[in-house]
Amino acid sequence: MDQLRPDLVPHPAVRRLSLYLRQLELFRRKDRRTVSSKQLGQSLSFTDAQVRKDLAYFGQFGHPGVGYRVDDLIARVRHILGTDKIWSVLLVGAGNLGRALMAYNGFDAKGFRLVAVFDADPAKIGKRQGPFPGSTPADKRSFVIQPLSQLKETTEKQGIRLAILAVPADAAQEVADRLVEAGIRGILNFAPVSLNVPHEIALNAVDLAVQLEQLSFLANFSALSRPA
Amino acid sequence: MDQLRPDLVPHPAVRRLSLYLRQLELFRRKDRRTVSSKQLGQSLSFTDAQVRKDLAYFGQFGHPGVGYRVDDLIARVRHILGTDKIWSVLLVGAGNLGRALMAYNGFDAKGFRLVAVFDADPAKIGKRQGPFPGSTPADKRSFVIQPLSQLKETTEKQGIRLAILAVPADAAQEVADRLVEAGIRGILNFAPVSLNVPHEIALNAVDLAVQLEQLSFLANFSALSRPA
Incomplete structure (x- = not known):
């Protein structure tokens, strides 16, 4: 793995790796032991050539006549994605979206743990948010807004990278500048603006308007192509 | 435009079209009249060949010796993306994330208008949500949860497609099945699960765990590649 040059792996291939992982976990829940590149591809509407090419960036995974061993491939994809360990994550912004992210219970199962929440609003700082509606008795997550x-002290003390x-x-x-200064290595940005960060900092953006534009493109043409 | 086969345009090219549009709007705010494929590409870390190839799916846009006219290209990209008209959008789910989406004020400028909100919870139905903290005096958006x-009656009456x-x-x-039955043509899914919809329905997903995995992949290897 140390030979891998992640900068040479196309971003879409890394994205598909996440999709393969979801699908493999689904296969495992259905007690599947092995899967071929064709079956894995078909379940996600990719060709088997695409699956083999994507995985080949990271090593040799298949077994002739057997295909991929589901357990083995899950473990190796998790290792590649870095989610075979727990990542501590901090959140800046305790507004509506921040609350939704605090309440979201899908992170832990994927290897991410929200451990600290920050906000600039004096009315929010020092107050506790949570537990959240819909949370189970076992899930009493809550956060005192810092x-x-x-930022820097908490990031260092808790070894937070994302x-x-x-x-x-x-x-x-x-805020992005302060995150970088505090030692954060990766930022997931929900603010509808492009950020400048040093090239060694990983940056991913969720722009809701971009997501809707992709839909309107498709809905637009599916309307045009339907008979009037 | 009617000659375009949108199913032959790669999804990443459509996604980049959104990025080109953001950048072109930024150029216009700075009073730029024209831009070359090289300048447009550089501002987004793409090659000029990539820019030309993406735009070529949709027609002939450049002018020899001039490059692209910013106003003209904005209008044409909006037309391609379908955002030169206003799309009415409905939301199902008035929880934390739903509230964040109701409060989000970035949709209107992009041609999307949230017009109706639905929920299954009897405690929420019939109640008004909003105006939201941080909204301007001019923006008194609020929604009565239906x-x-x-779903079907509102969708038809208000001509909602997304x-x-x-x-x-x-x-x-x-809920996705009911949306399709109600006549919805495109769905943006925030639920962390794969949906089955008929092939003529546009589907886009925002999986927060997938976003974080992409970050951990990059942060993981940037850590490995740094000297210890």
């Missing part, structure tokens, strides 16, 4: 002045940014667009760049 | 039994799904994973497929 001021941005504690951050989710859910602040208004006009505050996003300043 | 029951799912009104839906955002922000419900728990175990309810998502059933």
Whole structure:
């Protein structure tokens, strides 16, 4: 694995790796032991050539006449994605979207644990948010909102490497700068604005308007192509 | 445009079209009149060949010795994406994420208008949500939560084509089926589960765990490649 040059792996291939992992986990829940590249591809509408090419960036996984061993491939894909260990994640922004992210219970199963929440609003700082509606008795997650002045200390003390940014667009760049200064290595940005970060910092963006544009493109043409 | 076969355009090219549009709008705010494929590409870390290839799926846009006219290209990309008209959008799910989406004020500028919100919870139905904290005096958006039994009637009456799904994973497929039956043509899914919809329905998913996995992949290897 140390030979891998992640900068040479196309981003779409890494994205598909996540999709393969979801599908493999689904196969395992159905007690499947092995799967071929064709079966894995078909379940996600990819060709078997695409599956083999994507996996080949990371090594040799298949067994002739057997295909992939589901357990083995899950473990290796998790190792590649880095989710075979637990990542501590912090959140900046305790507004509506921030609350949704605090309440979201799908992170833990994927190897991510939200451990700290920050906001600039004095009315929120020091207050506890959670437990959240719909949470199970076993899941009593709650967070005391911290001021941005504690960002660096908390990040270092808790060994946090990843951050989710859910602040208004006009505050996003300043907060991103402070995250980088605090030692954060990867940022998931929900603010509808492009961020400038040093090239060694991983950056992913969820722009809701972009998502809707992709839909309107498809819905637009499916309307055109239907008979009137 | 009617000659275009949208099913032959690769999804990543459509996604980049959204990015080109954001960048072109930024150029226009800075009073730029024209831009070359090289300049447009550089601003987004793409090659000029990539820009030309993506745009070539949709027609001939450049002018020799001038490049692209910014206003003209914005108008044409919006037309391709279908955002030169206003799309009415409905939302199912008035929980934390749903509230964040109701409060989000970035949709209107992109040609999307949230016009109706549905939920299955009798405690929420009939109640008004909003105006939202942080909204401007001019923006007094609020929504009366409707029951799912009104989905079809509202969709037809208001000519809604796009839906955002922000419900728990175990309810998502059933709601998706009802959306399709109600005449919805495109679904943006936030539930962490794969949906089955007829092939003529556009489907886009925002899986938060997948987003974080992409980050951990990059942060993982940037850690490995740093000297210890």
